[in-house]
Amino acid sequence: METHLRWTRRPNRLARLLVATLGGLSLALGVTGLAHADPTPGEIEKQIDAKWNTIEPVIEQHNQLKLELAANKTKQKQLEDQIAPLKAQVDAAFDKVSAFAVMQYKNGRVSKLDAMLTTGSPDTFIDQMTMLNMVAKDEQDRIKDVLVAKQQYDAQKGPLDELIAKQAEQEAALNQQETQINADIKNLQDMRLQAYGSGNGTGSLKPVACPQQYDGSPGSRAAQFGCQQIGKKYVWATEGPNTFDCSGLTMWSWKQVGVTYLRHYTMWQYQDTKRVSRADLKAGDLVFFYPDKHHVGLYVGNGWMVHAPNPSQPVQMKKIDSEPISGYGRVA
Incomplete structure (x- = not known):
C-alpha cells in the first residue's frame, strides 16, 4: 500500500518533468543545435553530453518503473490465481443449493404451502424442508467463508489494478520521452561525423x-x-x-x-x-x-x-x- 501511495503522487511531478525536459530539448536544439553554421565536433559533443545528462535520469526512472510494474503485475497474477478457485467454489455452492431447491419445489421459489400441497403428506413435507434447510445452512456457511476470503483478495487487487494502470501510463510517457531524446542525440551524432569531414584522421x-x-x-x-x-x-x-x-x-x-x-x-x-x-x-x-x-x-x-x-x-x-x-x- 505504501508503494501505491507513493506512485499515486507521481503523475503531476512526472508531467512537469516531461514538459520541462522536452522544453529544454527544444530550446537546446533551437539555440545551440542549429544556430552555428559550422559547429566543431567538440561543440557538438558538448551538446550531446548535455542531452545525455537529460536522458540518463529518464532512463534510470524508466528502469525503476519497469521493475516495479513487472513486480506489481506478478502480484496481480498471483491474486487472480487465488481469486479464481474461490469464485468457482461460490458458484458451485449456489448451483448446488439452486439445484436442490428446484428438485424439491420444481420451480425453485414457490411458497411452502404450494410445496406441501404437492407432497401429498405433511410429514413428507416436513422431512423435505428439514433436509433442504440443513443442506442450505451447510452451503451457506461454506459460501460465507469463501466470500470473506474472496472479498479480502478483491480488496487487495482493486488498488493494485489502479496502480498498474497509472504505472502503465507513466511508462508510455517515459518511453516516448526516451525515444525523442535518442532521436535528438542521433541527429547530433550525424552532425558530429559530418563536422569531422572525410579527412579527419591522423x-x-x-x-x-x-x-x-x-x-x-x-x-x-x-x-x-x-x-x-x-x-x-x-x-x-x-x-x-x-x-x-x-x-x-x-x-x-x-x-x-x-x-x-x-x-x-x-x-x-x-x-x-x-x-x-x-x-x-x-x-x-x-x-x-x-x-x-x-x-x-x-x-x-x-x-x-x-x-x-x-x-x-x-x-x-x-x-x-x-x-x-x-x-x-x-x-x-
Whole structure:
C-alpha cells in the first residue's frame, strides 16, 4: 500500500518533468543545435553530453518503473490465481443449493404451502424442508467463508489494478520521452561525423573519427578516452596513463568514467562484463579475440575499435573483423 501511495503522487511531478525536459530539448536544439553554421565536433559533443545528462535520469526512472510494474503485475497474477478457485467454489455452492431447491419445489421459489400441497403428506413435507434447510445452512456457511476470503483478495487487487494502470501510463510517457531524446542525440551524432569531414584522421593510426559513435553515455565517454590514447606506446603489464597493454587500455579508459571493477587481465575482463551480441554492440563495449581471449579492444562504433596491439605498434584504431572474435562484453 505504501508503494501505491507513493506512485499515486507521481503523475503531476512526472508531467512537469516531461514538459520541462522536452522544453529544454527544444530550446537546446533551437539555440545551440542549429544556430552555428559550422559547429566543431567538440561543440557538438558538448551538446550531446548535455542531452545525455537529460536522458540518463529518464532512463534510470524508466528502469525503476519497469521493475516495479513487472513486480506489481506478478502480484496481480498471483491474486487472480487465488481469486479464481474461490469464485468457482461460490458458484458451485449456489448451483448446488439452486439445484436442490428446484428438485424439491420444481420451480425453485414457490411458497411452502404450494410445496406441501404437492407432497401429498405433511410429514413428507416436513422431512423435505428439514433436509433442504440443513443442506442450505451447510452451503451457506461454506459460501460465507469463501466470500470473506474472496472479498479480502478483491480488496487487495482493486488498488493494485489502479496502480498498474497509472504505472502503465507513466511508462508510455517515459518511453516516448526516451525515444525523442535518442532521436535528438542521433541527429547530433550525424552532425558530429559530418563536422569531422572525410579527412579527419591522423594517418593509419586513426583513419576515421574516433569514437565513431558518441551519445554522451559512460560507454561512449570511455571510448572517447580510449581514442585520446592513440599513438601511445604499447608496454606489457602497464595500464596508463603513458603506456598501455591491451587490457590495461580498456581498464584505464573505463576507470576515467568511474568504473573500477575491471581487472587487468583479458579473461578476467571477460568474466567482469555482461555478454551481448554483435548486433547490440555500443561504444565502450569490449571485444575479445582468439579462442583463449588473449586480446581485447574497446569498441568505438561502426565496426571499429581502439586497442593496444603489441610492442611493435602503438595504440590505434582497427576494424574488429581484422582478428578472430571470440566474444563481446558490456561494462554494466
